[in-house]
Amino acid sequence: MRLFVSYLVIILVTVLVSGSLLSYFVSNYLYRERRRQIIVQSQEISLLISAALGMPGSPITIIGLTDTFDRLLGAAVLVADTEGDVVITSRRYRSERGTRLSSADMDRLRAGEMVVRTYYDTAINENVFSVSVPIWVQGRLAGAVVVRTPLAGMAATLRGIRYELGRAALIAVIVSILMGLTLSRRISGPLRDVTRATRELASGNYGVTVPVRGSDELADLASSINELSARLKETINALIREKSQTQAILASMAEGVVAIDAEGRVLLANEPACRLLGLPPGSLGHVDELGRVLAGEPWAEECQAGSAIREALIKVVRENRAVQLTVEAARGAQLSVAAWPVRGGGGSSQGAVALLRDISEEVRQERNRREFLASISHELKTPLTSIRGFLQALVDGVVSDPDQVSRYYRLMLEETLRLIRLVNDLLDLSRLQSGVLKLRREKVEIAELVQEAVAQMLPASEEKGVVLETSVEEGLPVISADRDRLKQVLINLVDNAIRHTPSGGLVKITAGLLEEETGKADPGLGKGSPPVNARPAVVVHVKDTGPGIPLEEQPRIWERFYKVDKSRRRTGGGTGLGLAIVKELVELHGGRVGVTSMPGMGADFWFILPVYSESTTDGGDRLLMDTVADS
Numbered sequence: 030m031r032l033f034v035s036y037l038v039i040i041l042v043t044v045l046v047s048g049s050l051l052s053y054f055v056s057n058y059l060y061r062e063r064r065r066q067i068i069v070q071s072q073e074i075s076l077l078i079s080a081a082l083g084m085p086g087s088p089i090t091i092i093g094l095t096d097t098f099d100r101l102l103g104a105a106v107l108v109a110d111t112e113g114d115v116v117i118t119s120r121r122y123r124s125e126r127g128t129r130l131s132s133a134d135m136d137r138l139r140a141g142e143m144v145v146r147t148y149y150d151t152a153i154n155e156n157v158f159s160v161s162v163p164i165w166v167q168g169r170l171a172g173a174v175v176v177r178t179p180l181a182g183m184a185a186t187l188r189g190i191r192y193e194l195g196r197a198a199l200i201a202v203i204v205s206i207l208m209g210l211t212l213s214r215r216i217s218g219p220l221r222d223v224t225r226a227t228r229e230l231a232s233g234n235y236g237v238t239v240p241v242r243g244s245d246e247l248a249d250l251a252s253s254i255n256e257l258s259a260r261l262k263e264t265i266n267a268l269i270r271e272k273s274q275t276q277a278i279l280a281s282m283a284e285g286v287v288a289i290d291a292e293g294r295v296l297l298a299n300e301p302a303c304r305l306l307g308l309p310p311g312s313l314g315h316v317d318e319l320g321r322v323l324a325g326e327p328w329a330e331e332c333q334a335g336s337a338i339r340e341a342l343i344k345v346v347r348e349n350r351a352v353q354l355t356v357e358a359a360r361g362a363q364l365s366v367a368a369w370p371v372r373g374g375g376g377s378s379q380g381a382v383a384l385l386r387d388i389s390e391e392v393r394q395e396r397n398r399r400e401f402l403a404s405i406s407h408e409l410k411t412p413l414t415s416i417r418g419f420l421q422a423l424v425d426g427v428v429s430d431p432d433q434v435s436r437y438y439r440l441m442l443e444e445t446l447r448l449i450r451l452v453n454d455l456l457d458l459s460r461l462q463s464g465v466l467k468l469r470r471e472k473v474e475i476a477e478l479v480q481e482a483v484a485q486m487l488p489a490s491e492e493k494g495v496v497l498e499t500s501v502e503e504g505l506p507v508i509s510a511d512r513d514r515l516k517q518v519l520i521n522l523v524d525n526a527i528r529h530t531p532s533g534g535l536v537k538i539t540a541g542l543l544e545e546e547t548g549k550a551d552p553g554l555g556k557g558s559p560p561v562n563a564r565p566a567v568v569v570h571v572k573d574t575g576p577g578i579p580l581e582e583q584p585r586i587w588e589r590f591y592k593v594d595k596s597r598r599r600t601g602g603g604t605g606l607g608l609a610i611v612k613e614l615v616e617l618h619g620g621r622v623g624v625t626s627m628p629g630m631g632a633d634f635w636f637i638l639p640v641y642s643e644s645t646t647d648g649g650d651r652l653l654m655d656t657v658a659d660s
Contacts (some may be wrong), residue, residue: 041205048194056187067104067160068145071176074098074106075162078174082166088117095119104178111170130161130173138163138173156180219247226254235262285385289342291378305364305385338366338383345370345381355388363389409451412444457610468511468617475508475540475567476501482519483538486527494532500539505567506640514614519569521607522634526573534574543568543637566639578626586624587612611636
């Protein structure tokens with residue numbers, strides 16, 4: 030029954046469409062026939078008038094012809110001369126005499142063309158069909174015949190046809206509506222239930238069900254929706270669990286992950302990937318920004334790295350194979366990129382996933398390791414070469430003089446001691462950097478420790494011709510530190526200053542307290558002075574009058590075996606590890622080191638050891654060394 034009603038509706042619609050088309054075609058047909066008829070009659074009238082012009086009393090004859098045609102055709106017949114002026118009309122249209130055809134129409138008529146057009150005549154308030162035909166007499170233009178007929182009768186006929194068609198269509202529509210209402214009552218109820226259920230599914234309520242009524246196709250649809258709802262609920266819950274697990278895994282990864290589709294659009298990126306590619310914090314999910322970085326847009330600081338990564342991903346998608354490469358990102362960071370294809374069911378590549386890992390530290394450590402091995406080899410080669418040369422001379426008997434032999438033995442002893450110092454410094458530095466070395470803390474007087482270090486280095490300064498001078502503030506607190514290691518720091522700094530100070534120069538060791546309440550740094554620090562502490566701290570300076578250190582070299586002087594320029598190279602006895610050991614020991618005590626120097630103005634090495642004020646049970650205060658390093 031529903032199928033029959035559906036066909037009935039289709040038939041009604043077809044009737045309406047056919048009626049409309051029929052009305053259109055009939056009106057066109059009537060207009061075409063009327064147009065053709067008027068044109069043929071106008072041509073015949075033109076021939077008759079042309080023949081009448083050659084007869085005596087032609088004007089009277091032509092007027093009779095126009096009256097006859099007026100009665101037969103129901104149209105106005107006008108005759109114009111060669112200038113376009115209307116000179117003869119039927120009696121009913123005498124008012125048209127003296128009017129003039131347009132120059133454009135006359136030009137066409139002189140060219141032998143026929144002028145046909147339809148226009149609205151405001152005088153009679155209806156459409157008029159006009160045909161202008163030239164009159165030829167003996168091959169020359171003698172005038173023109175204009176036939177004008179109103180289309181009122183044709184319009185009335187068309188209105189009648191359309192009225193009948195409209196009435197039939199109205200009856201068909203009324204019948205269709207009545208039948209449609211009856212049909213909708215049987216179908217709309219189940220469809221409303223299905224619509225409600227699908228909207229609930231679209232809003233995320235996957236537990237909705239549809240009542241099943243009957244056993245027809247709508248009942249089957251309701252059953253299918255109920256089954257779909259149950260399966261969707263299971264599937265969505267599984268997807269949510271997998272998505273949560275994936276997000277947790279991606280968020281906990283230290284490496285960056287970027288996924289693209291087959292078109293190169295970014296689908297997924299975790300926070301480390303955004304950070305490694307230079308996007309601001311919180312850019313996770315903003316794949317448009319990441320896409321612009323990977324596309325290498327000029328505004329992106331990381332455009333070079335982004336372009337390389339994008340090319341690698343596109344290559345993976347295109348060639349359907351894994352790719353690995355290393356790219357340099359912003360600020361010199363080194364990124365290791367490993368990309369794999371995401372294959373579909375047929376094995377074709379549907380996208381790519383890239384794993385980004387920052388290997389800057391590994392590259393730096395490997396470079397430092399190589400530089401360290403090269404520096405050790407160089408430092409060991411020099412004394413070993415000297416010892417070998419001395420021994421070779423003694424074994425070959427080249428040196429036989431006892432004084433000369435004794436001198437060679439002393440030189441070999443000095444080189445051996447230098448090797449021992451180098452090995453000991455390497456062991457100390459290795460223990461410091463590996464965290465094996467533990468501090469044996471005790472109460473230490475800074476003034477006493479400075480004097481001991483100066484006394485120990487006094488022979489070396491006298492031999493070099495360098496003056497040692499000390500200046501220690503009174504009342505410096507007793508700090509908790511490893512006495513031997515702190516003394517080693519002082520000795521290394523003083524030894525470094527003596528070796529780089531020319532004969533007749535001055536090395537000055539000062540110690541003082543940075544006051545917490547004043548918030549002022551030591552006035553002797555100058556440019557590059559240590560920052561103001563929030564707590565009291567002891568600061569020790571070792572100043573020399575040597576050649577100074579260039580500003581661009583100062584950050585690297587704390588590296589192992591690092592040499593500045595020729596004016597600051599070690600001139601004997603140094604291992605190149607003293608400043609590196611100083612830095613490690615001071616930081617192990619919870620302090621910090623630094624240098625202030627300008628070329629030609631000497632160097633000022635300083636280190637700061639922070640202290641704390643802790644109340645005692647008797648109400649007094651005592652100063653303790655920061656124990657952050659030990660903790």
